[in-house]
Amino acid sequence: MPAQQFVTVKVEEVTREAAGVVSFVLASRDGRALPAWTPGSHIDVVLSRDLVRQYSLSSGPDEARWRIAVLREPDGRGGSAHLHDRVKVGDHLLVSTPRNTFPLDLAAERHVLVAGGIGITPLLPMAAALEAAGKRWTLLYLGRSATSMAFADELGKYGDKVVLHRDDESGVIDVAAALDRLGAGHADLYACGPAGLLAAVEGYAGSRPGSRLVLEHFTAAPDAAGREDDHAFTVVTRDGRDITVGADESILDALSAAGVRSLSSCREGVCGTCETGVLEGEPDHRDRVLSEDERAAGDTMMICVSRCRGERLVLDV
Template identity: 55%
Template sequence: MTTDARIEPELDLVLEKKETLADGVVQLTLRDPAGGDLPAWEPGAHVDLVLTGELTRQYSLCGDPAERSVLQVAVLREPAGRGGSAHVHDVLAEGDTVRVRGPRNHFALVEAPRYLFLAGGIGITPILPMIAAAEAAGAEWRLVYGGRTRASMAFRDRLEQRYPDRVEVRPQDETGLLDLAALLGEPAAGTAVYCCGPEPLLAAVEERCAVWPAGSLHLERFAPKAGADDGPREAFEVELAQTGTILTVPAERSILDVVEEAGVGILSSCREGTCGTCETGVLEGVPDHRDSVLTADEQAQNDAMMICVSRSCSARLVLDL
């Protein structure tokens, strides 16, 4: 999974259309002002919107990957958020220029004969292009879509009208929480489970799928997994392989902070181990993975790490920087 964290498309796009999809949800349609094709992407990908010098946020692409002229994201207003969604809802206007970084994909759709898609609220956004891809491939699939109310569930009408036999809409105020015991109680070989939504849903699905065949479950988080950053905080060294520079990472600082202070340019965004922007190759040493992006199998390979949060189990790490 080694990735050069310093190379990634970055474009200034025009906000062509901003429309309300549901209570508290707007969709942004972004286009190249010169009319050129935009970077290719696959279902599950997300982009960074660089909203201001201090606000960069990640949003899943929810359009059609074959439509190269636009990128589309849907944004939920988060009243208790850190300002990103409020900026999108209250400040961004049609005609504005928005810097877009990416796409990147840590939630790729694997080939499978059957899919169970579980979406909670705005977590429906990365699932939309996955459903289209599964349908085009002739795979069996089912979507169970939960939300607070019907009015809050973006894309609900489109999904119910297009796939009436495969989509189950479960507003919490009508049907309660998703019945995960019924949905996931019996492990099903050959079924890929894809889930995106709020952390309580992700944690509950993860717990239910612990007895499923390895590799069955695929999650995407936009907030750190509970307990991800737990563990000892001790000083260690990092060696930057491309220059031989050796740096000390104190207990109270991140690798990213120390490397940036040394003058090495690293793309980063969330700084909490969820977006994957700062993924860096590991050449020697054993990382202490504290991200919420890599799967357990990917972490076990120890060939890449998110340097914004992860630390070291060994006295020194040699990084591909």
């Protein structure tokens, strides 16, 4: 993956989209178009030196401005509260250029999109791209109630290609039955939302050989947690410093304790913010970001969860 770059943007609009959901429209400070991106992309928003959060782009990739939507998380780590309570029209934000770990493949004959709650955000530009390309597609959008479902009105322009399910009106959905009705058993299936929904969609795709599944994860991979056989190892920085990473700590934490600062957001290997170049050594990858080819290349890693297979890593930090 290319190295991350950052730009300063101006907040041009702040809109309440649903209960607990606010959108922010971002523009360049000089009026020029922001860098191009593709459906499924996200940006990192730097709120302070130690507060970086990741948000999917929900505007159209051909638009001059970017839009993100933020769900207030009462039990979160402060990012959503900061944006909801402190960011206003006219403010400037430092954000990364877009990166895509959830890319849309337009080659399939049929696409089925599945969104749960705020997981609708990366699927909005996917729906727009599929419609513009004249593809066969359907979006299943699940929420607790009408008031909690952001952008439902915006999706109305697609007519019956969008299926809305509200738990308070229709009860808990049978995901497999709903997907069968939409023809997902013979389609490319894209899903984004809470862990329970993704597990249900993953189980469905596993039982339908004709379905190809692509997920946007909000939670860590099963192997991201520590293991009994994890061992201590040494990380060497660009300037030749040796830093010991304990068996029960992450590379990110060990570097931070030694005064080497790296950007991070999720700390679970799902966002890609802490991606770091590997100059020597073999990473033990435990993220949900890198492809199998990128893992095999071994020249980059997510230092919030991944470790070292040997005794020594030389990192580009």
